[in-house]
Amino acid sequence: MKFERYGIGIAKGMALTFKHLFRPPITVQYPEEKLVVSRRIRGNELVWYPDRCTGCATCAKSCPQGNIEIVTHVGDENNYVVDKFEVDTGRCMFCGLCVESCPYEALAMGLSYERAQYRRGQLVLSKEELRLSDVRQPSGYARPKIEATLPEQSLLVNWDREKGGQKLSLVPLSKKRGRGV
Amino acid sequence: MTLLEQFQLWLATMWPEWAAYVTPAIVGVVIVIAFALCMVIVFIYFERRLLGRFQIRLGPNRLGPEGIFQPIATAVKVLLKEDIVPAKGDKWLHWLAPLVVFVPVLMIFAVVPFWEGAIFIDLNVGIVYVVAISSVSAVGIYMAGWASNNKYALISALRMVAQVVSYELPVILSILGVVLMVGSLSMSQIVAAQTIPFILLQPLGFIIFFLGAVAEMNRSPFDLLEADSEIVAGFHTEYSGMKFAMFYLGEYCHALAYSCIIATLFLGGWRGPLLPPFLWLLIKVVAVFFVIVWIRATLPRLRVDQLMSFAWKCLLPMAVINLFVVAAEVLWLPESLPWIMVVVNFAFAGALILLWSKLFTLGGGRVEV
Amino acid sequence: MAIKTEPFILNIGPQHPSTHGVFRLRATLDGEVVVDVEPVIGYLHRGIEKLAEGRTYTQNIPFTDRLDYLASITNNLAYVLAVEKLAEVKVPERAEYLRVITAEMMRIASHLMAVGFFLNDLGAMMTPVLYMWREREKLLDLFEMVCGQRLTYNYMRIGGVSHDIPEEFLPALKRFVAEMPGFIDEYDQLLAGNEILLVRSKGVGVLPEELAINSAASGPVLRASGVKWDIRRADPYSIYDRFDFDIPVGSAGDCYDRYWVRVQEMRQSVRILEQAIPQLPEGEVCAEVPRLLRPPVGEVYGHIEAPKGELGFYLVSDNSIAPYRFRIRPPTLINLTALKDMVIGWKVADLIITFGSIDVCLGEIDR
Ligand code: SF4
Numbered sequence: 067m068k069f070e071r072y073g074i075g076i077a078k079g080m081a082l083t084f085k086h087l088f089r090p091p092i093t094v095q096y097p098e099e100k101l102v103v104s105r106r107i108r109g110n111e112l113v114w115y116p117d118r119c120t121g122c123a124t125c126a127k128s129c130p131q132g133n134i135e136i137v138t139h140v141g142d143e144n145n146y147v148v149d150k151f152e153v154d155t156g157r158c159m160f161c162g163l164c165v166e167s168c169p170y171e172a173l174a175m176g177l178s179y180e181r182a183q184y185r186r187g188q189l190v191l192s193k194e195e196l197r198l199s200d201v202r203q204p205s206g207y208a209r210p211k212i213e214a215t216l217p218e219q220s221l222l223v224n225w226d227r228e229k230g231g232q233k234l235s236l237v238p239l240s241k242k243r244g245r246g247v
Numbered sequence: 248m249t250l251l252e253q254f255q256l257w258l259a260t261m262w263p264e265w266a267a268y269v270t271p272a273i274v275g276v277v278i279v280i281a282f283a284l285c286m287v288i289v290f291i292y293f294e295r296r297l298l299g300r301f302q303i304r305l306g307p308n309r310l311g312p313e314g315i316f317q318p319i320a321t322a323v324k325v326l327l328k329e330d331i332v333p334a335k336g337d338k339w340l341h342w343l344a345p346l347v348v349f350v351p352v353l354m355i356f357a358v359v360p361f362w363e364g365a366i367f368i369d370l371n372v373g374i375v376y377v378v379a380i381s382s383v384s385a386v387g388i389y390m391a392g393w394a395s396n397n398k399y400a401l402i403s404a405l406r407m408v409a410q411v412v413s414y415e416l417p418v419i420l421s422i423l424g425v426v427l428m429v430g431s432l433s434m435s436q437i438v439a440a441q442t443i444p445f446i447l448l449q450p451l452g453f454i455i456f457f458l459g460a461v462a463e464m465n466r467s468p469f470d471l472l473e474a475d476s477e478i479v480a481g482f483h484t485e486y487s488g489m490k491f492a493m494f495y496l497g498e499y500c501h502a503l504a505y506s507c508i509i510a511t512l513f514l515g516g517w518r519g520p521l522l523p524p525f526l527w528l529l530i531k532v533v534a535v536f537f538v539i540v541w542i543r544a545t546l547p548r549l550r551v552d553q554l555m556s557f558a559w560k561c562l563l564p565m566a567v568i569n570l571f572v573v574a575a576e577v578l579w580l581p582e583s584l585p586w587i588m589v590v591v592n593f594a595f596a597g598a599l600i601l602l603w604s605k606l607f608t609l610g611g612g613r614v615e616v
Numbered sequence: 617m618a619i620k621t622e623p624f625i626l627n628i629g630p631q632h633p634s635t636h637g638v639f640r641l642r643a644t645l646d647g648e649v650v651v652d653v654e655p656v657i658g659y660l661h662r663g664i665e666k667l668a669e670g671r672t673y674t675q676n677i678p679f680t681d682r683l684d685y686l687a688s689i690t691n692n693l694a695y696v697l698a699v700e701k702l703a704e705v706k707v708p709e710r711a712e713y714l715r716v717i718t719a720e721m722m723r724i725a726s727h728l729m730a731v732g733f734f735l736n737d738l739g740a741m742m743t744p745v746l747y748m749w750r751e752r753e754k755l756l757d758l759f760e761m762v763c764g765q766r767l768t769y770n771y772m773r774i775g776g777v778s779h780d781i782p783e784e785f786l787p788a789l790k791r792f793v794a795e796m797p798g799f800i801d802e803y804d805q806l807l808a809g810n811e812i813l814l815v816r817s818k819g820v821g822v823l824p825e826e827l828a829i830n831s832a833a834s835g836p837v838l839r840a841s842g843v844k845w846d847i848r849r850a851d852p853y854s855i856y857d858r859f860d861f862d863i864p865v866g867s868a869g870d871c872y873d874r875y876w877v878r879v880q881e882m883r884q885s886v887r888i889l890e891q892a893i894p895q896l897p898e899g900e901v902c903a904e905v906p907r908l909l910r911p912p913v914g915e916v917y918g919h920i921e922a923p924k925g926e927l928g929f930y931l932v933s934d935n936s937i938a939p940y941r942f943r944i945r946p947p948t949l950i951n952l953t954a955l956k957d958m959v960i961g962w963k964v965a966d967l968i969i970t971f972g973s974i975d976v977c978l979g980e981i982d983r
């Protein structure tokens with residue numbers, strides 16, 4: 067336990083931190099700048115397509131948390147009519163097992179990750195709220211067709227430090243995607 | 248004759264004597280405190296942004312252009328916090344401690360020469376005054392640690408006392424080297440004597456004083472009393488609101504004051520070509536502070552026993568040797584050839600540091616319990 | 617003449633800057649010297665072992681994410697390997713490679729966190745952490761690209777992995793692998809020779825070889841004590857026998873060696889990645905496995921070398937769709953048992969860094 071190297075180590079470390087002073091910061095100014103998320107992002111919501119859903123409840127069975135509540139009755143053409151399709155996103159862990167297991171691609175993970183609410187009750191999403199809309203877009207998780215249409219993810223690895231400056235692709239700022247539903 | 252004394256003489260020609268005496272004092276106090284507080288706010292902003300850049304982030308930049316109002320927002324936030332006094336704490340001491348920390352630090356600025364004659368009071372024992380007054384805040388920190396009735400705070404306070412007492416000695420001894428060369432304790436004379444900045448004449452003294460000063464203002468790598476990974480926030484764990492703000496300001500004021508002193512003692516104070524003297528002082532102060540922040544951004548902290556042995560085994564003997572060497576040089580080297588002294592002292596400092604790194608180990612190992 | 621002092625009890629945690637989660641230490645101190653420590657755990661207990669007994673084998677995979685949340689992929693891997701052993705599932709070649717690639721990426725990410733926060737415990741003001749987070753962030757980006765999340769990946773499936781990689785994954789990973797050694801060199805420049813780090817961590821918190829073995833320590837903690845034991849070599853799982861890598865071994869078993877072993881392991885992981893990427897075959901990524909898997913009656917213990925040590929899953933099947941017993945062997949809980957022997961007689965500051973150098977993850981300890 068000596069100052070064996072006469073402070074050389076400290077000097078080298080100081081030189082490194084000094085070098086970092088001239089590297090561009092990697093901070094992203096979040097609400098103004100947003101990175102493009104992965105095409106397969108498992109966002110904090112689910113998107114449900116009522117026209118494709120047969121009410122088979124495979125999704126509900128595969129959910130580890132028992133989050134999805136489905137109530138159906140038998141309709142005129144001997145099909146299931148979905149009366150209630152409710153997901154408690156407050157308990158959901160966004161594992162994506164329900165989406166993977168749906169045989170009719172009637173369920174998808176959402177793109178958005180800005181779904182904070184003030185009340186827990188607001189996190190329980192009903193049939194109407196789960197539908198596709200402007201603010202509720204599906205992600206490509208386990209849905210290769212949707213995945214192909216989404217923009218490429220911005221990656222920090224591709225960020226060119228030598229060229230300087232922020233080279234990450236950002237989502238253009240839009241008011242619409244700001245708040246939750 | 249300082250500017251304030253001239254002001255007083257001028258006032259005395261038309262006002263009664265007591266008014267002529269009191270008015271310049273008040274004016275001076277206001278100016279010095281205003282300077283200190285403004286600089287502290289600048290320093291807080293500067294440190295945060297700079298730390299951010301060292302750590303490849305941006306630092307606060309939201310409020311105002313480039314975030315320059317962030318320190319003000321922080322101040323408002325801190326002041327609006329609830330003031331909590333621990334139920335079993337010592338209420339009076341808890342209340343008094345921030346004042347005891349903050350006021351002495353402000354008082355240091357009384358003897359900082361800003362430029363020729365611009366000094367609040369040119370004490371003939373200026374540097375002794377600085378040393379004396381700056382250690383008073385240790386008492387305040389000890390009071391805070393004691394009054395909080397919190398074990399983290401108490402550990403921190405005890406560390407503080409040990410640290411300040413041990414680092415005071417090398418600091419004083421390295422100051423004595425400067426004093427020997429100047430032949431005066433007055434701050435303005437020390438500046439006046441520096442045709443060559445003393446950092447060149449006394450590199451070893453500078454290093455010792457710098458490290459000691461960093462330890463006294465509790466900055467990394469000697470920030471043991473606020474070692475957040477060990478003892479949370481140290482002595483101000485139980486403080487909030489206005490009182491916490493006092494500690495916070497006190498800490499930065501301390502840094503500012505010591506930066507001023509380092510600039511004055513070793514970097515030539517306000518002396519410098521072209522630019523106005525006050526600006527030169529500012530540049531030097533900010534440069535010193537930059538180095539302090541840079542160290543903070545890079546180094547881990549020492550352990551408590553290593554800190555103590557660093558003071559007693561390394562800094563103190565080196566400071567003593569440095570003092571003797573300087574004394575010898577002042578006695579025997581011709582005064583007309585200061586550059587010889589520069590060369591000799593640099594070689595000497597290097598040799599001594601190498602020797603000490605070889606000879607001494609820091610800190611003890613495991614204690615049998 | 618020694619002054620007689622009375623020991624006092626310092627409560628560190630559960631809310632404390634360096635407990636890496638919600639962990640509590642009751643430390644008895646004599647001045648600054650640690651006389652006794654007693655870890656108090658359980659603040660993050662979620663009953664995962666019990667919960668898992670009520671869920672199918674596939675549904676348990678997301679739960680394993682929540683064990684060591686800094687290294688989810690390896691948790692997934694350990695679990696699915698155990699189930700595959702139980703149900704005798706054959707995994708396609710491509711899936712094996714993807715598993716190894718992601719597991720080694722995870723090891724780098726986890727060690728980056730470990731080293732960074734070890735330095736933070738030493739008081740280095742976030743700087744090393746933030747430099748290391750930059751690299752970890754790149755890895756998290758890649759994980760996000762593959763499986764849609766940055767922390768809880770839920771990537772492995774019984775019989776393979778859930779998704780094939782997108783085509784932009786490999787170029788990005790190659791880029792990362794190419795630049796990572798340079799960054800590790802930078803960390804070494806910042807840290808390895810730093811005198812303060814040396815005096816603080818050399819010889820501190822020593823775990824002797826014998827004690828390390830007796831306390832069943834594993835992972836970097838064990839290897840730092842000089843035991844060459846890595847399950848990737850000792851009991852090769854998946855396809856680790858095909859890769860060429862060294863097992864870095866420390867000698868002193870102190871905090872510095874634990875730090876050093878982690879840095880070297882990052883280099884070795886990069887080496888494995890370099891070998892695995894060109895070998896990656898085409899083909900299926902998941903075997904055909906019934907959704908409601910019913911493994912034959914029996915029991916199995918599957919273990920892997922997780923970043924923090926030996927992570928084992930002990931499963932008992934009663935031929936139903938859910939495990940009858942689901943038991944986790946968390947590496948850091950067992951490494952933590954040696955903490956007391958490492959820190960007695962050292963200072964509080966050493967207690968903190970020794971704790972940090974074990975690299976605990978409370979999600980795993982409390983389960
Ligand atoms: S994402 Fe997972 S937890 Fe959420 S509803 Fe689907 S299956 Fe359940």
Ligand code: SF4
Nearest residue numbers: 119120122123125168
């Ligand atoms: S699995 Fe798909 S089709 Fe079946 S109920 Fe769920 S969403 Fe509808």
